[in-house]
Amino acid sequence: MLIKLSGGRVYDPAHQIDGKVLDIYIRDGRIVSRPRDDETIDQTYNLSGKVVMAGAIDMHTHIGGGKVNIARMMLPEDHRADPSHHSALCRSGCGHAAPSTFTTGYRYAEMGYTAAFEPALSPVNARQSHLEMGDTPIIDKGGYAMIGSDDFFLRMLAAKKDQNAINDYVAWIMHASQAIGIKVVNPGGINAFKFNQRALDLDEQNVHYQVTPREVLKALSRAVHELGVPHPLHVHGNNLGVPGNMETTLKTMGASEGYPLHLTHIQFHSYGTEGDRKFSSGAAAIAEALNKNKNISADVGQILFNQTVTASGDNMRQFANSTLGSPRKSVIMDIECDSGCGVVPFKYKDQNFVNALQWAIGLEIFLLTDDPWRIFLTTDHPNGAPFTSYPHLIKLLMDRTFRNEMFAKLNLDAQAMSTLASIDREYSLYDIAIMTRAGAAKLVGLHDRGHLGVGAGADITVYTDNADREKMFAKPDYVFKDGELVVKDGHVVKVTWGHTHTVKPDFDKAIEKDIKQYFDKYHTMNMENFKVSNDEIAEGGRGGIAVQACEGRREKSL
Amino acid sequence: MSALTFSLKQELIQKLDVSPITPDKLSDKNIGEISATLLWYGKQQLRADNFFLISGLDTQNIVFDNCSAKVDYIGNGMKTGRIIVNGNAGAFLAFQLQKGEVTLNGNAADFAACAMAGGLLLVNGNVGDYLGGALVGDRKGMRGGTVIVKGNAGERTGDQMRRGLILIEGNVGSYCGSRMLAGTIGVLGDVDDYIGYGMKRGTLLLTKTPKLHATIQDCGTHTLPFLSLMFKSFRNLPSKFSKINQNRVQRFAGDVGNDGKGEILVLQ
Numbered sequence: 001m002l003i004k005l006s007g008g009r010v011y012d013p014a015h016q017i018d019g020k021v022l023d024i025y026i027r028d029g030r031i032v033s034r035p036r037d038d039e040t041i042d043q044t045y046n047l048s049g050k051v052v053m054a055g056a057i058d059m060h061t062h063i064g065g066g067k068v069n070i071a072r073m074m075l076p077e078d079h080r081a082d083p084s085h086h087s088a089l090c091r092s093g094c095g096h097a098a099p100s101t102f103t104t105g106y107r108y109a110e111m112g113y114t115a116a117f118e119p120a121l122s123p124v125n126a127r128q129s130h131l132e133m134g135d136t137p138i139i140d141k142g143g144y145a146m147i148g149s150d151d152f153f154l155r156m157l158a159a160k161k162d163q164n165a166i167n168d169y170v171a172w173i174m175h176a177s178q179a180i181g182i183k184v185v186n187p188g189g190i191n192a193f194k195f196n197q198r199a200l201d202l203d204e205q206n207v208h209y210q211v212t213p214r215e216v217l218k219a220l221s222r223a224v225h226e227l228g229v230p231h232p233l234h235v236h237g238n239n240l241g242v243p244g245n246m247e248t249t250l251k252t253m254g255a256s257e258g259y260p261l262h263l264t265h266i267q268f269h270s271y272g273t274e275g276d277r278k279f280s281s282g283a284a285a286i287a288e289a290l291n292k293n294k295n296i297s298a299d300v301g302q303i304l305f306n307q308t309v310t311a312s313g314d315n316m317r318q319f320a321n322s323t324l325g326s327p328r329k330s331v332i333m334d335i336e337c338d339s340g341c342g343v344v345p346f347k348y349k350d351q352n353f354v355n356a357l358q359w360a361i362g363l364e365i366f367l368l369t370d371d372p373w374r375i376f377l378t379t380d381h382p383n384g385a386p387f388t389s390y391p392h393l394i395k396l397l398m399d400r401t402f403r404n405e406m407f408a409k410l411n412l413d414a415q416a417m418s419t420l421a422s423i424d425r426e427y428s429l430y431d432i433a434i435m436t437r438a439g440a441a442k443l444v445g446l447h448d449r450g451h452l453g454v455g456a457g458a459d460i461t462v463y464t465d466n467a468d469r470e471k472m473f474a475k476p477d478y479v480f481k482d483g484e485l486v487v488k489d490g491h492v493v494k495v496t497w498g499h500t501h502t503v504k505p506d507f508d509k510a511i512e513k514d515i516k517q518y519f520d521k522y523h524t525m526n527m528e529n530f531k532v533s534n535d536e537i538a539e540g541g542r543g544g545i546a547v548q549a550c551e552g553r554r555e556k557s558l
Numbered sequence: 559m560s561a562l563t564f565s566l567k568q569e570l571i572q573k574l575d576v577s578p579i580t581p582d583k584l585s586d587k588n589i590g591e592i593s594a595t596l597l598w599y600g601k602q603q604l605r606a607d608n609f610f611l612i613s614g615l616d617t618q619n620i621v622f623d624n625c626s627a628k629v630d631y632i633g634n635g636m637k638t639g640r641i642i643v644n645g646n647a648g649a650f651l652a653f654q655l656q657k658g659e660v661t662l663n664g665n666a667a668d669f670a671a672c673a674m675a676g677g678l679l680l681v682n683g684n685v686g687d688y689l690g691g692a693l694v695g696d697r698k699g700m701r702g703g704t705v706i707v708k709g710n711a712g713e714r715t716g717d718q719m720r721r722g723l724i725l726i727e728g729n730v731g732s733y734c735g736s737r738m739l740a741g742t743i744g745v746l747g748d749v750d751d752y753i754g755y756g757m758k759r760g761t762l763l764l765t766k767t768p769k770l771h772a773t774i775q776d777c778g779t780h781t782l783p784f785l786s787l788m789f790k791s792f793r794n795l796p797s798k799f800s801k802i803n804q805n806r807v808q809r810f811a812g813d814v815g816n817d818g819k820g821e822i823l824v825l826q
Contacts (some may be wrong), residue, residue: 075696269825329697 001042002027002035003483008047008462010177011429012054013438018430024052029483033454039449045461050477051434054057055114055439056389057461058301059292060234060264061381063104063119063141064132065310066125070331071098071382073344075309079328090492095389097308097345097382104494105137107388112461112476115140115498116387117444118311119183119234119264122339122379133250133500134542138486140449144234145177146313148184148216149191150175152339152518157219158209163226164508169508170223172515176531178502178543180360180444180548181231181480182224183264186238187213190340200238200316202251204259213238214255221256227505230445232260232297237269237484240317244273246282250289253296262443265301265380267362278353279288281361284419287368290375296368297443302393303355310347310383318342332425336524345374350386355471356414360407365366366397372434376443380402383537391473396471405513445462445548458483500537506550561619561642562592564610565804570628572607573625573648577631581639581658583616592617622647627667634659636677637806649686652679655703668712674722676703680796685729687712690719690743698739700724705796713750716743719760725792725799742788744799757813757820764824767808774812774822781806782823 003026010022025032035265037042062068072079072095079094084103086092093103108116116136120128121143132140147153147170156166170182189200195208202213204353219443221233237252239245249269253261263269264285273279273351307326312318315332322330323343332342344499348355362384367376377394381387396403407420415421441450448457466472475490488493512527517525538544566630572722573596580583584592593607606612614621618639622632623647633641635654640715643651643662652660655677662679668686671679677791684814689711706725713731716724729747736755744763753768785805785818792799802825810822 073695074695081695 001440001483003033004044005043005052005462006044006046006048007111008050008052009465010052010452013434014441014450015453017452021048022052023126024452024460026405026460026480026483031452031454031456031458037197042508044464045167045478049465051463051465051472052452053112053463054437054441054452054456055461055479055481056112056436057446057450057474058108058113058116058378058381058436059376059440059444060119060301060378061116061117061387062120062311062383063381064143065115065121065129067120067313067343068098068132069128070333070341070343071309071345072100072279073309074329074331075345078309080305089495092404093463096388097371097386098311099386101132101135105139106492109138109479109481109492110476110490111138111388111390111474112463112479113291113387114459114461114479115446115449115501116143116482116539117144117180118143119184119368120144120146120185120236121177121179122149122184122313122335122341123173123179124336124338124530126179127536130178130500130532134537134540137495137497137542138325138481138492140501140543140546142444142501143177144181144182144183145173145179145232146183146185147173147187148187148220149340151191151522152515154188154206154209154211156190157211157215163219163222163435165511166219167223167226168507169509169515170220171505171509172228174229174502175185175504178500178532178534178545180230180501180503181234182220183234183236184216184220184285185340186240187216187220187235189213189238190317191307192338193243193319194334195357199242199314202238202248212394217252217261218257218259221259221261223231225259227507229503229505230394231443231503231506231548232262232295232547234262234264236264236312236314238286240265240268240282240312240314241321242317243271245328246270246286249282253289253293256295258295260297263296263298265378266298266382267301267303267365268380269433270361270365272360277353277413279335279357280417281357281364281419283361283364283368286366290365290369291371296354296375297374298365299378299380300362300365301378301384302366303348303358304379304385304389304392305348305355306361306385306389307345307347308344308382308385311341311343313342315340315342318344328465338523346383350409351411353411353413356410357417359410360414360418360420361476363403364418364420364423366427367420367425371436372427373439373442374437376440377425377432377435386468391470393472394427394432394473395468396402398425398429398432400426403442409556439500445503445550447548447551455464497543501546501548503548503550559616561621562612562614562617563621563623564606564612565609565623566625566629566645566668567609568816570609570626570629570687571597574599574629575631576622576629577634577653578638579606579620580633581618581620582637585638589615592777625664627665627740630667632662646683651681651685652677652705655679665709671700671703671705671724673699673701674703674705675701678703679705681705681707681709683712684709684728687714689715690722690724690741691717693698702742704753704795706795707798710747716741716760719743720810725795725797727798730765735760735820737816739764746798754810754812754820754822757817758817759819760821762820762822764822768825770810770812773814773818775809775814775818777809777811777821779806779808779826782809785823
């Protein structure tokens with residue numbers, strides 16, 4: 001089957017194509033070069049005047065795993081208030097802040113997204129996460145294995161084990177949990193919480209293991225780099241949400257000593273302590289540091305005003321925030337003595353000083369960071385806002401007038417503390433295509449996604465250009481997933497199953513001897529049961545594993 | 559003006575959700591629009607006149623005739639008017655009732671008066687489990703209003719109840735007043751095991767000493783003047799409780815396992 005997408009205006013930053021009118025040809029789910037004249041084209045879509053981009057990629061969104069399920073169970077009101085009925089094609093579902101798995105897949109696809117990555121896949125809970133993602137249709141998915149507070153790793157670090165051994169353990173974890181990256185949440189802090197520490201700064205020791213978050217970051221960022229994993233260490237830093245945490249964040253950027261780091265939901269880590277209320281924007285300093293340190297990338301974790309729920313592995317910070325939740329309930333728990341979890345519902349309000357300033361800080365970081373290849377568009381779904389608000393966020397970035405109108409409605413004290421109104425920058429379609437496509441694919445290490453070059457997977461989104469960017473990005477005309485038309489005029493027309501992207505770095509299998517001993521002595525399950533196999537993911541014909549090559553990583557900057 | 563009457567035409571196979579049929583939701587509609595109201599029947603949405611013979615004009619007085627236990631959500635979120643049900647009612651009778659009156663001449667299934675906030679529910683028959691309870695997943699049950707049951711009630715009556723009054727003339731199943739947060743439940747008949755299980759605050763008024771579990775403590779016999787005031791407020795209610803005038807009770811406190819500020823008062 002040969003499909004021609006004719007005459008669309010193409011934005012493909014991976015190939016420096018900025019709004020050029022081009023034809024794209026698709027055969028068997030891949031983009032191919034222009035066929036010979038005697039080949040028959042089976043189907044042509046006339047896209048003249050339309051905007052064509054690769055399918056969007058959400059590189060940080062909580063769509064699977066224990067904490068999302070807890071959020072679902074904890075918020076029956078969220079589910080009752082937002083039902084989606086079944087149709088001839090789609091299954092029913094519900095939920096605004098924490099939608100059910102099927103609804104998640106449909107809603108992503110209907111917004112033109114074709115891949116989404118779960119950033120806190122706890123290895124001990126990996127099977128649950130993959131099962132949930134296995135129930136998420138259409139989009140590709142993958143996860144970052146969350147380590148750094150697990151006892152086996154902290155024991156290695158405390159015993160000053162050789163870096164090679166740590167590399168082997170990290171690689172083993174990636175294989176066992178079918179991950180594409182490594183995430184560290186509040187480095188060492190989840191564990192320190194269990195030894196009754198209620199805060200942990202970058203150079204503060206875990207009282208039990210006597211290791212600092214800095215050592216955790218250094219060991220893991222180096223391991224990820226040396227294994228050749230394309231996605232840099234994904235860091236949810238210490239002191240999330242604490243006024244003055246920008247200092248920690250700036251120090252964290254240096255903690256990897258030049259190895260690449262990705263600082264996630266950096267908005268929550270960019271707070272100063274100036275002003276009468278001792279809460280201010282650290283966006284300028286953070287953005288400047290991002291501009292300077294080429295080995296650092298970040299996603300924003302923008303908040304938007306509405307009811308949502310925060311779900312995180314960071315039990316230490318979630319415990320501290322649990323009294324601020326609305327409605328007032330929370331779950332803070334341990335996961336199999338190996339990890340943590342905290343779920344707190346939140347309602348962000350534009351008349352609340354802190355929330356209004358958080359909103360402004362997020363946008364300031366977006367607009368003050370120069371390189372769109374190193375800053376990514378996220379709301380840390382569902383922590384800042386549900387992913388369905390991305391079109392609104394894109395409008396805020398692309399339309400200065402709209403942004404200033406929204407800003408003028410905020411809490412007045414917060415307005416006085418922000419420089420947002422003086423920033424003139426507007427993102428272009430090309431910038432948006434970098435942030436949500438080419439840049440994200442490069443960051444995650446998806447070599448055949450996020451671009452429209454020959455050989456790429458035919459994940460393509462077609463929009464009608466509209467000055468109202470929210471309308472434009474909310475409802476694409478066509479979405480192709482692996483060459484199949486899955487969405488037309490913003491509605492699902494075909495349900496397919498995406499791949500689960502992973503990397504499989506080489507490592508010395510001898511490490512399994514130590515790990516097995518540890519499992520036999522301490523763990524809640526057998527080591528062999530801990531591993532998620534390829535077959536389990538492919539079971540039931542719902543997609544399968546796609547192994548991305550361990551190459552194309554960013555160079556270490558020293 | 560005659561009451562707007564919905565007479566069930568045939569036996570139902572699936573559950574029928576009649577939440578759109580309340581006086582406030584139908585107040586400005588004509589008979590054609592009322593007949594065309596879409597109701598969920600199993601997984602399909604069908605017009606109301608598929609199920610009911612509809613007659614009468616007064617949308618403030620609605621009558622369900624020949625009603626069955628498959629008819630759920632009668633009086634859902636109602637804010638004004640009156641509903642009379644002849645026959646049985648399904649689950650979630652008077653769900654989130656805010657104001658007005660619902661009278662049932664028959665038996666109700668589970669979750670009657672669930673999350674009710676105000677108004678009056680009168681049941682001339684029995685009710686199932688979770689009378690005055692919370693919607694599944696919620697942490698607060700009935701928030702106000704009065705429920706009078708002439709017959710018996712099932713298990714978990716007043717589960718997580720927050721405020722309001724439930725008066726039952728017959729017997730009540732086990733776990734009466736479980737996890738109760740506040741409010742009053744009166745029972746003239748017998749109660750089964752585990753009364754006041756996990757009760758935090760609130761008052762259970764009984765006429766016979768029940769079997770109590772270990773975390774309910776006897777506090778002795780008292781004369782409580784507030785009971786006279788409370789019974790005085792019952793004078794106009796269509797219930798046997800309106801005849802009681804007594805303030806000497808044996809008092810039990812509990813559940814000590816959960817704050818223990820609830821009380822079980824047994825009339826002497």
